[in-house]
Amino acid sequence: MIEFEDVTKRYPDGTVAVDKLSLRIPSNEITVFVGPSGCGKTTSLRMINRTIERTSGRISIDGEDINAGDPVTLRRGIGYVIQHAGLFPHKTVVDNVATVPKLLGWDKKKTRATAMELLERVGLDVKLAERYPAQLSGGQQQRVGVARALAADPKIMLMDEPFSAVDPIVRHQLQEELLRLQRDIGKTIVFVTHDIDEAIKLGDNVAVLRVGGTLAQFAPPAELLAHPDDDFVESFVGQDRGYRALTFLKPDDLSLAPLPPELSVGDDGRPLGWKSNGELLPLGAVFQRGDSLRATMDSVLTSPVGQGVCVDEAGKAIGVIDYITLAEVLRP
Numbered sequence: 249m250i251e252f253e254d255v256t257k258r259y260p261d262g263t264v265a266v267d268k269l270s271l272r273i274p275s276n277e278i279t280v281f282v283g284p285s286g287c288g289k290t291t292s293l294r295m296i297n298r299t300i301e302r303t304s305g306r307i308s309i310d311g312e313d314i315n316a317g318d319p320v321t322l323r324r325g326i327g328y329v330i331q332h333a334g335l336f337p338h339k340t341v342v343d344n345v346a347t348v349p350k351l352l353g354w355d356k357k358k359t360r361a362t363a364m365e366l367l368e369r370v371g372l373d374v375k376l377a378e379r380y381p382a383q384l385s386g387g388q389q390q391r392v393g394v395a396r397a398l399a400a401d402p403k404i405m406l407m408d409e410p411f412s413a414v415d416p417i418v419r420h421q422l423q424e425e426l427l428r429l430q431r432d433i434g435k436t437i438v439f440v441t442h443d444i445d446e447a448i449k450l451g452d453n454v455a456v457l458r459v460g461g462t463l464a465q466f467a468p469p470a471e472l473l474a475h476p477d478d479d480f481v482e483s484f485v486g487q488d489r490g491y492r493a494l495t496f497l498k499p500d501d502l503s504l505a506p507l508p509p510e511l512s513v514g515d516d517g518r519p520l521g522w523k524s525n526g527e528l529l530p531l532g533a534v535f536q537r538g539d540s541l542r543a544t545m546d547s548v549l550t551s552p553v554g555q556g557v558c559v560d561e562a563g564k565a566i567g568v569i570d571y572i573t574l575a576e577v578l579r580p
């Protein structure tokens with residue numbers, strides 16, 4: 249656990265970026281710092297690896313004050329990923345990833361093998377290993393940044409707006425891959441973003457900060473959406489929070505209707521579309537049992553006949569749900 253106790257940062261010009269911040273960041277989970285520009289997210293993050301030194305208060309990792317040892321040793325146990333990846337331009341991809349293992353004096357073979365394995369893990373083609381950062385796309389550079397941060401197998405990863413500089417589609421992919429990776433590696437990740445949707449998608453917990461560097465609310469995303477503590481959090485979370493809360497609701501006993509004759513199904517049981525006046529209308533989005541109510545609702549809304557199709561793991565149609573049944577499920 250990383251613990252902030254009454255932590256304040258006052259810059260030399262008198263700006264108080266973080267003001268008596270107290271919070272507990274659980275181990276092996278993703279905690280997101282979110283808030284408007286200038287609310288002290290980056291300052292808070294960088295105080296953890298002491299690239300910014302706190303003015304007062306205490307920050308501890310597993311009970312030990314981070315000021316007890318020297319900052320260089322501290323930083324070796326903490327991966328750091330920033331916007332634009334911050335890769336060394338004159339080093340190849342594999343050498344970028346190998347930076348910390350080399351510093352730690354690992355032998356060459358082990359370092360290279362680890363670096364190549366990490367490239368694969370973050371979804372990069374190992375053929376790119378000998379390229380230079382400028383020869384990669386923005387999304388690929390970010391993946392290298394994540395691999396580099398993971399190279400020495402740190403317990404903690406600090407990520408400062410790592411996906412902000414890429415287009416929305418790549419951003420979505422990087423978010424999905426981070427979640428997939430985290431299921432395997434279970435690191436303590438502290439992630440900074442100004443985007444509440446990103447915070448809600450990635451965070452096990454979300455810390456909402458307000459300008460002046462104070463904590464407005466610290467809660468899991470579902471709780472934040474359902475019960476914002478005050479007007480500031482409510483407005484920051486956004487207008488459609490009721491709808492977005494459906495992401496976290498997963499009905500376990502959704503009652504499905506049998507497949508209607510208008511649904512065209514292939515020989516392999518996969519749904520193909522909806523028969524209508526001799527035409528085949530597109531299917532719309534499908535969902536699976538165990539998906540969120542948001543996904544289920546999306547399936548109903550995108551269906552041309554108002555019926556969402558549920559499929560099994562193999563993609564075979566197993567039932568449908570219509571507006572009326574869905575409305576019953578949604579009723580509080």
Ligand SMILES: Nc1ncnc2c1ncn2[C@@H]1O[C@H](COP(=O)(O)OP(=O)(O)OP(=O)(O)O)[C@@H](O)[C@H]1O
Pocket residue numbers: 259260261263264265283284285286287288289290291292442
């Ligand atoms: N070196 C510095 N000297 C003086 N003030 C600073 C310094 N660095 C940051 N600040 C101020 O501290 C406050 C918090 O900055 P910080 O970068 O932590 O915010 P942030 O929430 O990460 O912002 P953004 O989302 O815009 O990146 C801001 O008012 C900023 O202007």
